[in-house]
Amino acid sequence: MNDRLGFLYGQHPHAAEAFGGVTPQGYMVISDNELIVPCGTAFPARLNKETGKLIEFELPKPGRTPGGWFTAAGKAARRGETEVTTPVLQFDRDVNSARHENGQNYGPDGKRGLRQQIHLGDQNLKYQTPIPGVEGTIHSLLVAADFLIAVTLEGSIYCLGPEKTTPVTYESTILKVTAERSEKPQNVPLPAMFSDQLQAGGYVFMAGMPDASLLNTLLTHSQLHVIFLQNHSGMINSLRQLYRERGNPNSKLAFLSDSLNELEFPAYFAQTIIAAEPVYSGHKSYSDLVNQLYPSVRPYGGRLIVKSSEADHQKMVAEFKTLSQVKISRIDDYSIFEKAGAIPGSSNYTGGWSSPDELVKAPVGVLWYDDSVGNFKRAPQPLFFDGVMISHSKYWQGYPAGIRPPYKLLAPQFA
Structure with missing residues (x-):
């Protein structure tokens, strides 16, 4: 789809034109042979679901007409009361709105509260109406196989059936651990080898496990995103299961089981990179290790931290003393390659x-x-x-x- 939709141009405020395109947000809907894609501030796009060909899409103009991420089929199309050749879409006025200096702007044809309700036969269920057995604020409702499924903003999913039964409850490990963490102090102090700039957040990439306690310490800092690599699929699977059970989602901690020397990383993506000795991190030599990872360290104080002996450290100092922007130091058992200053x-x-x-x-x-x-x-x-x-x-x-x-x-x- 991107090759057809990424080059669309549209009108922006003050008669400016800029490229745009379909930016999917919210739930996509299949209606007959069409795929309905809510997107960004524009109204939903209509595409042929078989070929991906764009049927209808227009960027908002004259620049102050907002769209939104939500759309629903009209009653006739949903209930089957009449056949419609063109999908009848309805929009929520509150979703299709945007604040401007002279007040609130709304997209056309919006109906208030449409997003907060569903129609089931002759019934109309509104999210604000309490449902027995459901605790919290309802975010969405759906029906499948005579069951009503309710999703709440608090992170719970309820499945309600037509007959009375003994409820079965499954507790989310992530939600449980998150609640426990909120009651405990966070941010365990980082070791001296880390830069103070890491306190502001960013990506930390770990190639191997130079110190088992490092990963746990980093995970206490909520602003950090950690990527851990180990060329051992069995170990990675065990660690992934362990840390998921401890309540660490993919957005917080990601795992890779590939060989380091077979991967390519974008430049400047990590605030800190930590690497075990080459034999454990996936390289034959310190030279190969530094040459691969140092370009991915961010400027203005990003650090590559390598576990090494004193003898290996001295060899790296001699070899990499002319490396761009580098300041090499040693703290405890680690060689520190700090990328100082701006990108040349x-x-x-x-x-x-x-x-x-x-x-x-x-x-x-x-x-x-x-x-x-x-x-x-x-x-x-x-x-x-x-x-x-x-x-x-x-x-x-x-x-x-x-x-x-x-x-x-x-x-x-x-x-």
């Missing part, structure tokens, strides 16, 4: 109309991405200083209360 050729941007950055070249594609920082569109351009993006949004939410431009700047956000 890059520069800070602190305002103005130009930036002498040698690494940014035309054609420039994506100018802005990431949902973690969302600013009002007339906010000042973000600054980039030593690898940190500093942005200020404007306080425009007070427009309905009489606050008018120029809006004051809010506290900076860092990314």
Whole structure:
């Protein structure tokens, strides 16, 4: 699908045009021969489910007409009361909405509360109506084989049948451990070989297990994402099961059972990389190990930490003393390769109309991405200083209360 949908252009605010495309969000729906794909701020796309050919999709225009992630079939199509050649879709007005400085904008044809209910024959079940036996806030309902399934925002799934029976409860290990952790102090102090910058979060890649306690210590820091590699499928399967039972989801701890020397990693993806000796981490020599992993360490203080003897450390100091941006040191039984400073050729941007950055070249594609920082569109351009993006949004939410431009700047956000 991407080869057909990734080059779509659409109108943006102030008559600007930019490429876009289908960005699936929410539940996809099959209706006859069509696949309905809710996506981003646009209205859902319609595709041929057999060929993937786009039937209908339009980016929102004139730029202030929001779409949303939710859609539902019309009653006639769902109940089979009449045949429809074209799917009849309905939208929720509250989902298809977006705040703008002069108030709330809504997409066309929206019906309030549609997202918060389902139709079953002649019944209409609303999520706000309590269901006996279901605790928590209902997020979605569905029916299958005469069973009503309710999913709550608290993370529980209830299956309700037509006859009275003795309930069977399955407890989620992840939810149980998460609740226990919330009552215990977190962030066990990291060993001295780790940079203070790791406190801000990021990816930690472990090639082998130089110290069994390291993994457990890292997992106490909720802002870290850990990837553990060991070329031993049996060990990886055991560790995966063990840590899942302890309540560590894939988003927190991922496992790889491949050989390190057969993998390729993106540049600058990890804040810290920890490697056991070559024989345990998957290489024949320290030279091969460092040459493969050091390029993936982030600038501005990212570290490659290698378990080594004093003799091997001295050999690496001599071999890699001219490595780009490197500062080599030794802490305890580890050789530390710190990538200091900026990427060669890059520069800070602190305002103005130009930036002498040698690494940014035309054609420039994506100018802005990431949902973690969302600013009002007339906010000042973000600054980039030593690898940190500093942005200020404007306080425009007070427009309905009489606050008018120029809006004051809010506290900076860092990314």
